[in-house]
Amino acid sequence: MTGSDTFFEEALSLLGPRGITRDPDLVAPSLTDWRGRYTGRAIALASPATTAEVAALVKLCDAHDVPIVPQGGNSGMSGGATPDESGTAVVLSLRRMNAIREIDVEGRRATCEAGVVLQTLHEAADAKGLRFPLTLGGKGSATVGGLISTNAGGCQVLRHGSMRALVLGLEAVLPDGQVFSMLTPLKKDNRGFDLKQLLIGSEGTMGVVTAATLKLLPAVADRVVIWAGVPTLGEARKLMLFCEEAMGDALEGFEVLPQACLDAVLDHLPDSRSPLEGRHGWHVLIEVVADSSAADTLRERCENMMASAFENELVEDAVMSASEAQAEAFWLLRESISPAERERGPAMQHDISVPVEKMPEFVETTAPMIEAKWPGTEAVAFGHLGDGNVHYHVIAPNAEDALGWQTGPGKEISRYVHDLVTEWGGSISAEHGIGQMKRDELARLGDPVALSMLRAVKQALDPKGILNPGKLI
Template sequence: MDNADLFLAEAADLLGERGFTRDREIIEPWLTDWRGRFKGEALGMASPASTEEVATFVRLCARHSVPIVPQGGNSGMSGGATPDASGTTVLLSLRRMNRIRSLDNDAGEVTCEAGVILQDLHEAAEERRLRFPLTLGGKGSATVGGLVSTNAGGTQVLRHGTMRNQVLGLEAVMADGSVLDTLTPLKKDNRGFDLKQVLIGSEGTLGIVTAATLRLLPEIGERKVIWVGQNSLQDARRLLLHFQNLAGDSLEGFEVIPAHSLAAVIDHLPYARSPVEGKHAWHALIELTSKAGETEALGALAEEILGKALDLGILNDAVIAANETQAEDFWLLRESIAPAERAIGPAMQHDISVSVSRMADFVDEISPTIEKRFPGTKAVAFGHLGDGNVHFHVLAPSGSTGGEWEHTQGKEISSYVHDLVTEWGGSISAEHGIGQIKRTELGRLGDPVALALMRSIKQALDPNGLLNPGKLVPLAQEGSTP
């Protein structure tokens, strides 16, 4: 405890009043993940204002063997930014580092500090008639550092890839307090291992991202947002291929929504209604975009593709949003599924992916299997069909009590879903990461060779285990390696 006192005094001295706090009221909100599933304790919260301060603070932590939990907007889905209950770690908030350091229109590049909020980045790009091609529900709180560290996905991955695809350069503080600076983007650079790739998606376990250079694209000309009613997920898969063939690069997103989820949203949201008449087993939400200056053809293209799809019998009904307000309304339906499904009652949620071409088969096969094996449950899949990534929720039998069910049958269901997705060659975490919520499952189901490599890399870059302990990398005893 003497040692802790010394550390705390040095931290306060180093970072000043704004930079280090033990004030319970200030820290409290950041000790729990936003979903309220994980709660931890911390010695204090550091909020450095510069990369140099992060580096100095990390060296201080290293000297005192104080583990660090880096945190951005605290809007992660896997508890990756929540400290454990020991109270021996320190929270490291990057939120104060929220400066856009530079934006180069010609090059289409922006250098942001880790604390820049996604929504602010979107606005900064729009002001310059550019856009940052990644978005997700938590854009009002998610930060660049968190997005990079979790290799975030979202609804534009089909066309533009995950966060990894947007990162041109990184700045990160390593476990020994050294600063890796690869911010200057070089389109071609073969000077050895691409170290930024090791850090992207490593959830703060290998280094602390302090800034990133990201690519920006020209603003779009126009978008057409389409809502479709269909008979089956197989038809949605056919429609996806149909759009990929005929719309090519204009296809920006392709999401699927089952009848159950749409009904839940309509119950949940005031004024919400289905964009299409009648009942359909499945719905698809499709977005097409055109380049700036090429606005005329997009509506005609959308109508042509939909007309052909109707002739092929792979959709029942389709509506193209008449204006931006309606387009936003369509997307609001999609974005409200998760909260609407949660409002119904307890459910186990799985963020899974398989090959794009096999996702429809997978859902069609495993949904009835699960409902049969666990009577009274209801399996609901929705989301990013175009990425082979659905959010697969299994709703508890009616009358189940949340916490209790989740820890008994719920747990069994999740293991079963993860077993199945692994058998199908898929991923138990498509976009939400591992954090603390899936570390044991990764240890149980991960490829032993991959797990061994991950442990070796973790050991090499953070030999004293100071960076985000208890996250992502399964311990050897959790693994299936002998």
């Protein structure tokens, strides 16, 4: 019997046949990331049902020196939940741990396990008259544990912050099998480091998140979504500052996309049409919300805001949603950018941030530089202008060999984009994580002192390096 056979038999006795399998048909979906860029191999797929089972499995892996690749909804963007090709790791899926343990209406918080799907959490909070203020396109598959491990962002960061700001308490299994349990939230707690922050955004390299206590807010009683046209990204930022001053915390989302992105979406979506009659250099999607105390005046305040925006020549044209269905239709256009782009062909996709005030200048300066350096390419940016994060994509010039272009000129383009972002004081990963896709680029461009600190923490918590090896650092 081989070492992997011995490990599997011991794991089977711990977890039972529902908790671990070698069945190729069951294991295969966990071996490739959802983008199809990375495929690995694994000893087995483990699916524990409780924190105690996770702890027991991790202790067993520690004893046998078996690497562990934690996995949530397998919807990550950087290959962070995919095993390598060695076949020595076990994939640890948290999807069976999908209980919402409690929704505390008075405390406005939810305690749920790592495998809870984001959309399920939204629905459970809504049933109690509350909401979890983070959403993204993959809400139907992304899990709480994955969102925490990657410090996910989304479309509401402008007002509510990323996942890091919404986690009140955390439970996780450490690399030696100990359970770190700090689910009870305290507004003030000065007992040393905020240890949960070491795990948030660590991409499963420091511990396996098993549960969390999350911040909830009163449910939205009304919302207005506005679609506006502006000539430049710089004018879009001026409009955003104007809206922030006019609406304060009621401004929840501010997304931007160029005309080229909208054109691609309209070609992609059957029966869709542009919200505005004319063409504009940039389009802006603005979401303004109110709870029950301010819902009655929300639409009037939005009308006044946009009237003032026209008077101040901040917009060329705009339309305000007349119904929830129209609001959803506006958001569908925004959320369809990525699938529409895939139809156009290969592209190098970059999830970047620079200081908020510099984003318009960055895009307007660097896009022509890239297009001139690689003739035939098209550099487009779209996303969350309010938090200085855009998805900066460089589309191939009719490349017939997609893989050849991505591993050749495409790789050179990404290095160039990352160099530019670093020169502008930004980050090569704003919300998608590092994973294996950007690990080498982080090592090349990251601050040496910061990288040294990351490695020191990793070594202290995981001296054998069994948790998600080959990712992040």
